[in-house]
Amino acid sequence: MIESGTLESVVLQVTQEDMYEHVLNDAVLGSSIYINIALAGLSLLFFMFLARNVSDPRSQLIIVSAMAVSAVSVASYSGLASGLTISVLEMPEGHAMAGQVTELAGQDQTVDGTISLWGRYLTWAFSTPFILLALGLIAGSNISKIFTAIIFDVGIMITGLAAALTTSSHLMRWFWYAISCTFFLVVIYILLVEWPEDAKAAGTADIFNTLKLLTVVLWFGYTIWWALGNEGLALIESVGITSWGYSAFDVVAKYAFSFLVINYVVNNVETISGGSEYGATSEAIPADD
Numbered sequence: 055m056i057e058s059g060t061l062e063s064v065v066l067q068v069t070q071e072d073m074y075e076h077v078l079n080d081a082v083l084g085s086s087i088y089i090n091i092a093l094a095g096l097s098l099l100f101f102m103f104l105a106r107n108v109s110d111p112r113s114q115l116i117i118v119s120a121m122a123v124s125a126v127s128v129a130s131y132s133g134l135a136s137g138l139t140i141s142v143l144e145m146p147e148g149h150a151m152a153g154q155v156t157e158l159a160g161q162d163q164t165v166d167g168t169i170s171l172w173g174r175y176l177t178w179a180f181s182t183p184f185i186l187l188a189l190g191l192i193a194g195s196n197i198s199k200i201f202t203a204i205i206f207d208v209g210i211m212i213t214g215l216a217a218a219l220t221t222s223s224h225l226m227r228w229f230w231y232a233i234s235c236t237f238f239l240v241v242i243y244i245l246l247v248e249w250p251e252d253a254k255a256a257g258t259a260d261i262f263n264t265l266k267l268l269t270v271v272l273w274f275g276y277t278i279w280w281a282l283g284n285e286g287l288a289l290i291e292s293v294g295i296t297s298w299g300y301s302a303f304d305v306v307a308k309y310a311f312s313f314l315v316i317n318y319v320v321n322n323v324e325t326i327s328g329g330s331e332y333g334a335t336s337e338a339i340p341a342d343d
């Protein structure tokens with residue numbers, strides 16, 4: 055016979071609703087998520103306003119790409135807020151969080167494991183390609199380099215997701231992390247070596263170098279934060295603080311970045327333009343509206 059007091063603490067399966075309630079009742083974790091939904095939504099409205107008069111196709115492509123980052127962010131953080139893309143994972147032996155018990159906020163329940171906000175890594179695979187597309191276009195790079203940067207970037211995020219979700223072996227978690235870092239080096243090489251040359255030729259070196267610096271520093275930040283946070287070495291044990299770190303990086307890497315891109319494009323359409331037929335798929339020239 056199980057006494058009622060014991061029953062409260064024995065949870066075998068965490069439901070999506072449990073995760074939703076946990077986010078709602080944990081002020082630090084919750085705020086790291088809700089604030090970003092609002093910021094992403096507001097920045098989208100602001101960017102729409104900023105770019106309202108741009109009709110040049112190449113400039114529009116860069117602007118839409120930068121706006122897509124915030125659009126994906128709304129979806130990403132909504133996934134976390136609804137508990138859809140959060141799980142409680144039992145870390146393998148050797149991991150600092152192995153054997154960890156998590157108290158579900160606002161609920162009389164504890165569960166075995168630590169909380170993983172794995173939806174972030176999944177949605178980065180959809181948001182970061184747009185950052186690189188915008189950067190590659192501003193640098194005036196060719197399709198081969200843009201494609202290479204994006205393919206390896208998606209690789210970073212998917213193998214990062216694998217690192218976060220692997221519970222079979224501590225070593226395998228870091229093996230995935232190492233693969234992800236290797237892909238990251240390819241992206242860094244393109245950002246630091248290939249595109250600055252292209253940007254010089256395109257006459258966009260100034261803005262490209264600012265965006266490059268911001269991107270490289272912050273992207274290293276994400277990489278190091280993963281290693282320090284609750285899913286890595288757990289030097290930062292708190293799920294809420296780990297999440298806030300990524301949320302703070304996001305404010306600069308997504309919204310501030312996109313603002314710089316859109317603001318530059320709006321004010322430098324002549325430099326960015328590829329002509330009114332840029333990207334056309336037929337001979338017909340679209341009516342000017």
Ligand code: RET
Pocket residue numbers: 123175178181182210211213214215217231234235238273274276277280304307308
């Ligand atoms: C992970 C862990 C595995 C190793 C590496 C990582 C790098 C992540 C990066 C994330 C950038 C995210 C951005 C999001 C904006 O929407 C997955 C943390 C290398 C670089 C800019």
